[in-house]
Amino acid sequence: MAAANKTVPTAADVDAYVAAQPEARAADCRTLIALMQRASGEPPVMWGRMVGFGRRHYVYDSGREGDIFRIGFASGAGGKGDISLYLDLGCLPAGREALLAGLGRYREGKGCLYVKRLADVDLGALGRLCEAALREAGA
Structure with a gap:
């Protein structure tokens, strides 16, 4: 039996x-909320x-499926770790590198x-x- 998806809206x-974040990180979170809400037209949900x-609904080749937010972020534990930005960059076309080139300082992980x-x-x-x-994910 497949494990249940733990990433669900609450x-x-x-x-x-x-x-609950330190003030500097809380300010970053408020900025991200405004930016992502403006881009998506959707309210923030935990x-x-x-x-x-x-x-959005996804279905993997394996048949596993579920729902996930379209874009989002997470603050590192206690505001001390990095901010993770979840943007599904795998769906971006060839212009992806140009978009990332103008971003500034970041590290890229699997899916964020x-x-x-x-x-x-x-x-x-x-x-x-x-x-x-x-847009590329079918907004």
């Missing part, structure tokens, strides 16, 4: 999640320990980007990345 309070916007703080990235470029990811 009724947890997004504002409480932000308020998905476990992640803040997500919108919802990591930034230390928003001051390290160009918010305009991040907004364009969010919009491109949403």
